[in-house]
Each structure stands twice: as C-alpha cells, then as structure tokens.
Amino acid sequence: MRQHVNPLSKYFYDIEPIPPIKEIFSQDKRPIHLDIGCGSGAFLFDLANQNKNWNYIGLEIREKLVDKAKLKLENESIDNLFFAFGNASYLIDDFINNCPGDMVSSVSFNFPDPWFKKKHHKRRIIQPELIYKISQLMKFGGLISIKSDVEELFKYMDMIIMNSKSFINYNCPYFEIIEYYNPTNLQTNRENYVRSKKLKVFEKLYKRI
Numbered sequence: 001m002r003q004h005v006n007p008l009s010k011y012f013y014d015i016e017p018i019p020p021i022k023e024i025f026s027q028d029k030r031p032i033h034l035d036i037g038c039g040s041g042a043f044l045f046d047l048a049n050q051n052k053n054w055n056y057i058g059l060e061i062r063e064k065l066v067d068k069a070k071l072k073l074e075n076e077s078i079d080n081l082f083f084a085f086g087n088a089s090y091l092i093d094d095f096i097n098n099c100p101g102d103m104v105s106s107v108s109f110n111f112p113d114p115w116f117k118k119k120h121h122k123r124r125i126i127q128p129e130l131i132y133k134i135s136q137l138m139k140f141g142g143l144i145s146i147k148s149d150v151e152e153l154f155k156y157m158d159m160i161i162m163n164s165k166s167f168i169n170y171n172c173p174y175f176e177i178i179e180y181y182n183p184t185n186l187q188t189n190r191e192n193y194v195r196s197k198k199l200k201v202f203e204k205l206y207k208r209i
C-alpha cells in the first residue's frame, strides 16, 4: 500500500506558481472545473477529451503522478487540461491571486484520503478554510461534488461544507447535468475500483449561494 503524503509538511509551503488562466488555456472563456486530489489524472484526460467546451484543472500533491500526467499531456494535443503539483489548499491561493473573480464553475473531491486517526483529521483536504477559499473563487450557482466510500469522512466533509453557509445541498436536475462538467458520469480510478467491489459510494452535490 502506498504511504499517504502529509499535506502539512513544510515541503509543500513552496508551491508551483500557477500562470494566469489566459496563459494556461487558448480558449480561456470556457467554464473551469477543478479536480482536487486528481491522482494520475486519468479521469481528467477522459473528461477533457469528451467535453471540449470545458477547461479542466487537476491539483495533486504527489509529484510523480503530476509529472507523469504532464508528460502525457505534452504528447497529446489537448488544449483544455492543466495539472499543478502541490497542496491544493495553497495552490488555490495562487488561483485566487491569478484568476479574475468567480472563474470556477465546479469543483470535485473524488475519494479524498481518509486520514482515519483523530489526530490526523487536520490533514484531510476538506477544511473550513479551503471551502471558504473555493467560495471566493466560484460563481454563484457553481457546484461542489464530493464522493467517498468512507461514511465517516463523507459526514465530516458534508458538515464542513454545510457549516460554511456558502453552499446548499443540491439535487441536480437532469437538464443541468447535461451542462455539468461530467455530463456522461465518467468515473475516477478509485470509483471504478470501489464499485467493482460492490462497496457503497457516498456522494453529494452542493450549490454556491
């Protein structure tokens, strides 16, 4: 089993600077989706190939995975996908500084690391501060999607998002799903694995109010 990376390590204080959106994407007016903890990025490659009217950004703390994803991106002609390495919580600060307000239309947290021990809960990616930062980056009406196979983590994330008072629980109607960042319901590697084992997936959508 792989070791989890401690996101609070000083190593992640120095972050990869994120260029302005205009420099990242040739078509910078498309809606932007952020996938936080994107792993190998396979899910984002699938999404970016399928939905050319969206721009996708993956944030990931494991450097080797990001390097591999960037290499793959160089070899494919995909102009609506970007990866950045680092602790997403710090990378988001750079976005806030570099992106014109409310650029982000949606954000996904797919199967984040659970950090089961109570003393490690502060290492969990969803924290009040991060949700506040996302609320600053996101359009009104924008969506957060969370998924996990760990019920306790799911409840923890749900509590933090609902406590922020910037998001409400949202049952997305079908006609909006078509407009959503993932209209054909593509799944991440972890979700494929969890479903293949017939484990339960806890999931929820939230709307920025």
Ligand SMILES: C[S@@+](CC[C@H](N)C(=O)[O-])C[C@H]1O[C@@H](n2cnc3c(N)ncnc32)[C@H](O)[C@@H]1O
Pocket (backbone or CB within 6 Å): 005, 007, 036, 037, 038, 039, 040, 059, 060, 061, 062, 086, 087, 088, 089, 109, 110, 111, 112, 113, 125, 188, 189, 190, 191
């Ligand atoms: C269990 S994996 C899930 C990967 C992918 N989302 C999926 O569903 O297949 C969780 C991922 O989140 C990344 N991660 C954990 N904490 C992070 C943080 N603070 N910032 C960015 N990525 C993080 C991990 O390195 C790992 O790749």
